[in-house]
Amino acid sequence: MTDLPRPRRTQAERSDLMRKRLLEATLQSLAEDGYAGSTLSSIVRRAGVSRGAQVHHYPNKQALMLDAAEDLLRRTYRQLGEMLLSIKDEDDRLARLVDAAWDQVFSTPLFNAYSELLIASLRDPDLAEALKARLKRVQGVYAPAVEHYFEPINASKADLHAMFVQLSFFLVGLATQAHLMNDRAWVQSHLGLWVRQAALIMRARKGVRQPPPRPEAWPRKDDTVDR
Amino acid sequence: MTDLPRPRRTQAERSDLMRKRLLEATLQSLAEDGYAGSTLSSIVRRAGVSRGAQVHHYPNKQALMLDAAEDLLRRTYRQLGEMLLSIKDEDDRLARLVDAAWDQVFSTPLFNAYSELLIASLRDPDLAEALKARLKRVQGVYAPAVEHYFEPINASKADLHAMFVQLSFFLVGLATQAHLMNDRAWVQSHLGLWVRQAALIMRARKGVRQPPPRPEAWPRKDDTVDR
DNA sequence: GATTTTACATACAGTCCGGACGGTATCCGT
DNA sequence: ACGGATACCGTCCGGACTGTATGTAAAATC
Known part of the structure; x- marks a missing residue:
């Protein structure tokens, strides 16, 4: 033996x-x-x-939840990064991006977990703080990618970015209420409207062959929780 | 005595x-x-x-919550109706409408209660059903008002309505995440973007002096709850 | 190889929640 | 006015949850 x-x-x-x-x-x-x-x-x-x-x-429930929130956003960060890398240089790049965001992120059960944490953070300042900090990092994923893939027309760069921020909020609202709505086609039509509206102030950059800058890795946390 | x-x-x-x-x-x-x-x-x-x-x-907690949801939507229904009646015939009618919706409905503490019920309805089919049914009625408030106040330009009537549906979802997403964001100015700028985008496909009808059709009263429920 | 530290397991204590129940006050039809 | 129905009250009980305390095996340290 x-x-x-x-x-x-x-x-x-x-x-x-x-x-x-x-x-x-x-x-x-x-x-x-x-x-x-x-x-x-x-x-x-x-x-x-x-x-x-x-x-x-985890000494208590909150510590576990904080780490779970961290893990969730880390996953989302990674998933968003992969999704952006998978966008090909096509004519309907905008539509593909929106569809991918909905299919691969916002409509997944994992996003339900985010909804729960989000609402819980209304009454848990620590959780809110953690979400806020990590959310900024997630937003940092696609901010550069937006400029990499799109350029404004008759609008400012700020509007370009703001339009995508608006998209994310719209998707959050959609995800939390989708179970009250009809069907997938209904969702698709509304996503389509956003795409058409966005196309009024931006267009896909020509000749983009490279994927956007690879998002940096999420730094490992060293301190586990607050003591 | x-x-x-x-x-x-x-x-x-x-x-x-x-x-x-x-x-x-x-x-x-x-x-x-x-x-x-x-x-x-x-x-x-x-x-x-x-x-x-x-x-x-109320025989149990769910019955109370169902009735509370009913009451909440009834109040929102009424509040939305009043808000619409208060919109004056001004040039920036669109902006006023959005601001009023945010200030008087979505940013209020009462809307937090809706968020809670919304998330709870993910796991309570009865609550989901009640919300769904009553939500349709609430949407019925502003659907006629939209056509009363605005007309599409280079777009369909369906797009007109869809744009406002999108607004409501955007506002829901905003309301549930606003506590993670910076300040009121930040919110205002994003509301402003929506207004500018909406202005691309609609305009205020000229010479509208009358308020929109007064929304019908909410019918009293007769059966209290399911038995 | 002995000891200290870390990882994991089990039992327990205190708290709180939701629902049930028995009893009292108020109102209503007759 | 009186008997039944309705509105309201305070308390108790089973269950579940969180946090803690204690015990054991495994790994790290020396």
Whole structure:
């Protein structure tokens, strides 16, 4: 018995894996059961770990939620970056971008988790602060990409960017109310309207063959939480 | 003692008053403490009534929340109607309308209650159904008013209406995230962008002196809740 | 290899929530 | 005026949740 069937794992490996499982379960739980419905017991059950593991890594519920929010925005950051890289140089670049944003980000169950955290942050200043800080970073993803792909016509650069900010808010509103609305076609038609309106003040840059500047990696956090 | 200091109230009066107090407290509580934080005890405490009164009028929490949602949309319906009636025939009618919608509806604490109900309805089909039905009625308020005040230019009537639907979603997204953003000026500039974009496909009708058709009164509900 | 630190597990304590229930006051039809 | 219906009150109970305290195995340190 030189090698045990269970390989020896280092402490850091164990911790990272455990946190990953907890965060994954937390985000799933947020999406399915909502913020209030995401009880520590249910999260732990979903993750298939014990209650003690969670309490070891996160002293209280808020700490877990803060880290989950961080993780969620990190994922979104990455996903948005990949989506932008996947946009090809086509005539209907604007429409493709909007569709991709809706399909790959805002209409996903993961975004429900964001909605929950967003509403919860109305009454949790720490959570609000975390979301605010990380949101800025996410916005930093597509701000350069916007100028890379599009140029204003009869409008200022500021309007160009503002138009996309408006899009994101529109998509948030859409995502939180989509379940009250009819169907996908209805959503598509409204996305189409935005595209037509946006086309009035911007156009795709000609001859863009390179993808936008690769967004920088998200810096690892060193301090876990506030103490 | 011919006249008691407390005048005799009819049963219906007592009930109506009690429900009013409960609904008022519920909406306040939703706005301040959120859906999960709006416990029956806290609502009752806020309303200054006993626990038994509530349970008499609403058999469970969901029934209370359903009625509160109904009441909230009814109020919004009324408020939107009044707002539309207050719009004067001015050059910047569009801008005034948007500002009024933001100031008088979407940025108010009452709208926070709507956000809470909205998110809660993701996991409460009954609540979702109630919101959906009543939302249609609210939308019915400004649909005629839109055509009363504006006419499309280089666009279809459908686009005209869609543009305002888009506005409402944009405002919802704005309202749920405004606390993460900077300041009022920032919001104003984005509202301004929408106005400028809208002005590209619509204009105020000339010589409109009459207010839009007065929205019909909200029909009283007869069946209280599902049994 | 002994000891200290870290990772994880289980049991417990205190709190609070939602719903049920028994009782009282007020009103209404007759 | 009187009996039933309606409105209202205060309390109790089962359950669930969060945080804590204690115990055990594994890994790191020396």
